[in-house]
Amino acid sequence: MIGFMFKRLVWMAVTLLVVYTVSFFLMRSVPGGPFDRERVLEPEIMQNIKKRYNLDKPLYQQYLLELGKVVQGDLGYSYKINDYTVNEVIREGLPISVALGSLALVFATTLGLIAGVTSAVLRGTWSDALLMLIATLGIALPNFVIAGICIILFVFLIPIFPAAGWGDFNQLVLPAFCLGAPYAAYVARIARTSMLDVLSQDHIRTAKAKGLGPSRVILVHALRGALLPVVSFLGPAVAGILTGSLVVEQIFAIPGLGSHFVQAALQKDYTLAMGLVLLYTVLLYMMNWFVDLSYALLDPRVELG
Amino acid sequence: MPEIQTAKIGETAVAPQAANMGMSLSQDAWRRLRKNRVAMLSMGTLIAICVLAFLTPLLPLQAPDHAQTELQYEEPTATPLWVANRPLDTDEIARTPELVEKMEKELAALKKRYEQAQTSQDELANVRKELRRKEAEIQDTIHAPFRKLGYPPMGLLSRSMVRARFALFGNWSVNSLCGRDLLGRDLLSRLFWGARISLIVGLVATIVSLVIGVNYGAISGYCGGWIDDAMMRFVDVLYSVPFIFVVIFLLTILGEESIADELAYWGINRITVFFLVVGAIYWLTMSRVVRGQVISLKHELFVESARSLGASQSRIVFLHLLPNLMSVVLVYLTLTIPRVMLFEAFLSFLGLGVEPPEVSWGLLANEGIKVISPVKIYWWLILFPSLALGTTLLALNFLGDGVRDALDPRLRDA
């Protein structure tokens, strides 16, 4: 177990190094930098700034110096927002993205399970077909189209949610729903399949034969069986929701990491963008790790290697 | 020459067997697929969409980039059904080859100068700049008559199709059945032209990823041992890279004027970068799946017999193993294309997708979403692009499910 953790840690470091190296050289290959002010600078001042940021040194030295800082957890200053360091931006944005993501996950699982189970119970009927069509549509439509439709519906036609912003729970519901929708669709499809599998199994038939009521059979026996594959889908879903928040945060003007990243990339705020890429790499890695770990906990046949 | 002989024997002896196997497999699967009504309907839809997209320049549509500001935000209208547009300037097209020929000559001269120039760096750069300008000029001259009417840059085939369209229908085209946008451009025609880009993007990027993934997975699985270990470890590392972020980062960096100019010279625009980058992301899953298949196939009888007959390594991999991966590849293809198309839409949303005058469905959907306001909803600008994108992706998804079920009955939904 400890060996496994250690190995994973080493690989995470390797991944981060790769990501860092690629981003660093990409960043340096474009003109511009911290001295990129709106004003033409005096030569002495320019030299001073270059020295301060080590830009007067050869590229490999810059690389090592910067790497040293990043290893110590210092991601530097944002190029474009003068008053903030990258670390501060992350400190503000991360809790917001996490809150949004967790609620989206809650939506994805509850809505998905309800739809999937209903659909399985009503197998072959029109409702089943309709639910599955909606589920597939949820996978097939881009996030921003779903968000646009939700805004028309729930902000203007039936005004129950605020249009955008961040601050109270109300403002979180709509974006979380839009973020969770495609995953709810996946969950629904998975739940339906596994539920049907379980329903056709022997012990359910036995239970039915024993005269248990249909609702009890569904709720206790079949649902439990259907939950398991859904739980194993959560890992990839978390990773997807993490990255999917880019769009939703933009549309609903939520100051999470996703919108910071998009704005940073578009405004060529390279330090901030790189810091966020590194952060996301760590998050993604942790998620994959967590998923593997939970498999091992849940399933004794899986060995950690 | 015993080697050649054995190879021949291998070919005659083994290949038919493999081919037979593949054939029987696919025939069986095809029969099952044909029974799946939803999948067949989806397939029909997809084929229709592809054919229409291919024939777009031939259809009596308005030019996709023809601005008519006086018709701004016109609602969908079917009366009159036919409207007249500006005619194609055939004289100008006729004059073009002559002009182009002249410029080609100048270009050749320039190239010669460039090769012979051994003077200063400055001069070399100058000549290079001139070269690029000349090449751009030739392109622009060819496109000019079409561009004036509001067509995006087109290849030779599409250009002759547009000419045929004008010969067939004159300057008559269908009225804006799907409404018009901010600049008064016809949404119907933009949808058709957008289909071309969206479909091409989906297909090409998927194929790029397929080629990388299949080869990588096959080599890894076939070689086994430490090579396999190392190659798969690399895939593991890449799995944890947040690619969406890397792609955005990359696209913004490549959008820098100087870099974009350099790339444009090599014929690389944003779309090409997109193909390459997306291809480079989506091969990961493919390579894992293929590797698994190859490992299990490796010990099958027909592979063993080919090996015992002395067939070369690459021959075994490419001739005997790969054809048997068809089913996996097919399923993968139908599942990846929608994802790539969604990804393109996502980039369009961020303003990193196709560049005007090109259009894609993602771009159109985004234009629709941007003008949503409580004051006025230009519903056609959201509805039709979403419908086009949704239908295609829905069909692809259903077809993918169908293909998977047909090829691998064990995975079937109950």
Next chain:
Amino acid sequence: MQFITYYPSAASYMSDTSRSLIAALLFACLLLGSVWATLGGGLPPADFTVINESEIKSVDPALISGQPEGRIAYAIFEGLVRNDPKTLEPIPGVAARWEISENRLTYTFYLRNDARWSNGEPVTAHDFAYSWRRFLDPRTAAEYAYQAWYIKNAHNYSLGGSGIEPDDPVEVELNLSPDAKNTLRGKILHGKLVRILPRNDDERDFIVEIGGKQITYRPTDDSEAADYDPPQGVAWCRQVLLDFREVGIEVLDDLTLQVTLENPTPYFLGLLGFYPLFPVNQRCLETYGAPDWTKSRNIVTNGAYTIAFRRIRDRIRLVKNKYYWNRENVRLEVVDVLAVESLTTALNLYLTGKADWISNVPPPAMRELIREDPPRNDLNPAPYLSSYYYLINTLREPLNDVRIRRALSMALDREEITSSLLPAGEPVSLSLVPPGIEGYQMQTADAENIEEARRLFAEAGYPEGHGFPRLEILTNTQETHLAIAELIRKQWQRALGITVKTRNEEWGAYQTSLRQGKYDIARRGWISDYTDPNTFLDMFISHSEQNSTGWSNAKYDQLVENARQEVDPEKRFRLLEKAERILLDELPLIPIYTYVSKNMVKPYVRGFYNNVQDEHYIWAMWIDHSTEGSNEFMRSGP
């Protein structure tokens, strides 16, 4: 877009019950987590909510430019004078009164004795001297530094090493330890410059005579100065500048400041009400260093408001500064300034009652809003002193040919642009200086004339556009600018037969591209900083920071300079008119239209006026729900 990999039933051999339990637990954790996280962010509502179009770059008044930053700066800082919210005439601010000398070169400001910083300390003349020196310091690299160049010797001071000549009195700033706060100044030595020794393109040595001794100073960075000994016979320093005592800023006593100008500048008082010359608190800056001093927990301000907190890309919450001298007349206690990039989202927030003032409306919605019947009581578009134009990079071939530039301008159908894309009634423009400045004679460029444009193109060697290289229009990413660029692209293609592309970049990136001259043609808008043609015309003098076109014309520079020295307002305007005539004949820019203010303000908001700069001060506003009839905003004419 989603990376979903479904591991088909990565099965399952722990007991079913315990696994369901784990799942349920996980689920509960998630729900709790999200609720907890949002409750933490729950805020008491503000009295007044404004939507700022973008996340601001900084709150440091010396480093900013642009309207969104300005809205914050005007709320939290106050200069010697304020601008009247209605007429924009200078009214007393920190200075209670002032005297102007006969020759209009010397201004003496008498500061009010009750002006306070938000920490309770008095605002003194020293604060202004400190802030203005910092603003001019080349190390601050203030973009707007040229707004202070009207002060005697300020220009030379802000040029640093390039602004001094042998025999000038100079000051040498010595290095500090690299750990010192970056806002501190090194020790200052005063002396006389003897000679400048160029070492290479970027570096120079300065030989300075201090106390009868000649010392060679070499500017360097603090860490280098700390780590290495200077070469033989050379001393390290941070920089060598003109002696600040030469600059026309003099503190007569704690509450009296005297400013001497280079030339009589009729709009100088107006400039003092403009944020670049606002004061910052020396103690705050030097205690925390930059950028930490701008954090809400550290910042000390002297305006009507101070920052309660700032959440990046979300909001800045302002609360009333309880030490502000005019606090009785500041009626909004808590103000939220939201950073919302998307115009549509901003409009949605306004219409759902989450915002009280938005400064821009997306054109498709404006089309409908302006046609509403009865007319809305919260929308009153009015032209203001501003100009929307395309810059031409005259360093690039063939745009260096004036015939091409004129042809590009003549080939535009401006009516089509404004009538179809600008629904608020924006007037077309053929000049840089917009109408509305009394006594100034409008100058115009050639009107639309496609025939003539084609002829000019042919004359320049590009008949029917043949051989003309691809042009690229650069805009910043905003729907209106993109649409205008698209339409102009089509107009040029149609009229001239050339190939035009468009490129868009986010604001920050776009500004960088502009400044570095990485464009063919670029969209630009300019809003007057003060009510005078000079605010537009001095952008195009050769050495202006704003002139990124590469265009330079000695006669033009001379005319603008002469106007600067002219005392008679009549003659001054004639000179400026002549200058604009040259500009519009040479056309390093293509005028397109004049902006119209597009504010939407709730009817209960009072103290909001349409004015010639579309500048609105939060400190002047208040909310009165009992308002009947139209408020000041709807009453104020264009």
